Amino acid sequence: MRFVLMVCFSFTLPFCFTLPLASAAPMAQERALQQFTSAEFGSLRSIAGWLRQHGRDGYVGADVADAMGIPRHETENLLEARQRGFRNDDELRIAQISTDDKRDFLLFMVQRPDDQVYFYFSTVREGLKKAFVSIPSRNLVLPLDRLEAESRFRQEVRYWGERMEGQ
Numbered sequence: 001m002r003f004v005l006m007v008c009f010s011f012t013l014p015f016c017f018t019l020p021l022a023s024a025a026p027m028a029q030e031r032a033l034q035q036f037t038s039a040e041f042g043s044l045r046s047i048a049g050w051l052r053q054h055g056r057d058g059y060v061g062a063d064v065a066d067a068m069g070i071p072r073h074e075t076e077n078l079l080e081a082r083q084r085g086f087r088n089d090d091e092l093r094i095a096q097i098s099t100d101d102k103r104d105f106l107l108f109m110v111q112r113p114d115d116q117v118y119f120y121f122s123t124v125r126e127g128l129k130k131a132f133v134s135i136p137s138r139n140l141v142l143p144l145d146r147l148e149a150e151s152r153f154r155q156e157v158r159y160w161g162e163r164m165e166g167q
Contacts, residue, residue: 043157048106048124050164051097055082060096060107068121068130070098070105079103086163095160108156118144120153128153 059078060070072079085094090113097106108120115137121130131149134141144152 043161044106044122044124044127046164047095047157047160048097050160051082051084051095051106052099055084055095055097057081058083058096060098060105068105068107068119070103070121081107084163093156093159108153108160110156118152120149120156122153 058081060081062072062077062079065072065076065079070079080099081096082099083094083096085092087093092109092111094109094111095107098104104123104125106122106124108118108122110118112118115135117134117136119130119132119134120128122128128149131144131153132141133144143149
């Protein structure tokens with residue numbers, strides 16, 4: 001199975017970013033991720049509210065939703081989202097939240113210059129659900145081990161919390 005993540009923004013210079021990903025089948029460890037504390041849930045709620053208010057219109061493709069485990073109707077090819085993205089140094093960070101209140105997802109993506117793209121699928125209610133890294137040049141997608149996933153996810157939550165305070 002192959003899928004493509006398409007992320008579009010409407011900043012001063014609109015751009016589209018496409019990333020091919022190989023099958024993410026070995027993600028059984030997602031159930032092993034620990035639940036986060038209530039303080040961290042508060043941060044996720046804050047980030048979600050900020051994205052709803054300050055995010056730009058975007059979408060998540062059906063193939064990405066399926067790979068992440070986000071429920072959708074068979075006829076839905078795109079899930080509407082509110083999103084923001086920032087580039088600092090050589091990293092691009094993107095956060096997305098569903099515009100549909102019936103769907104609870106908060107997605108984070110970090111594209112690094114070393115040909116690695118990290119993805120974190122979380123819900124506002126339950127915290128981190130899945131985390132994996134894509135290496136596009138090798139057409140490879142690997143799940144992150146539990147400790148690395150939790151550590152990197154906390155870094156993303158802190159990053160977006162600081163971004164909100166700076167806006």
